[in-house]
Amino acid sequence: MYAHLNSMNVVKGYVVRQGEIIGRVGSTGISTGPHLHFQVEDLKGKTYDPGVYLDNIKYAYNLDYIPEEFKTYMGGK
Numbered sequence: 001m002y003a004h005l006n007s008m009n010v011v012k013g014y015v016v017r018q019g020e021i022i023g024r025v026g027s028t029g030i031s032t033g034p035h036l037h038f039q040v041e042d043l044k045g046k047t048y049d050p051g052v053y054l055d056n057i058k059y060a061y062n063l064d065y066i067p068e069e070f071k072t073y074m075g076g077k
Contacts, residue, residue: 003029
């Protein structure tokens, strides 16, 4: 799931090709500024660390600075 987008260029079921623009960054919902929120969750809503699925891609993230009350927030506009 991608969140906080300003606009989306694809719909559910669309096959995305590498390099294709799927949306535009935004600051919707509870957000401190424009950014992309990427989340992996199952059909029951349980969330998973996306790093497990992106093992072969260079990325860096640090969840230590995020306040605990925002780590499990669901909702928004």
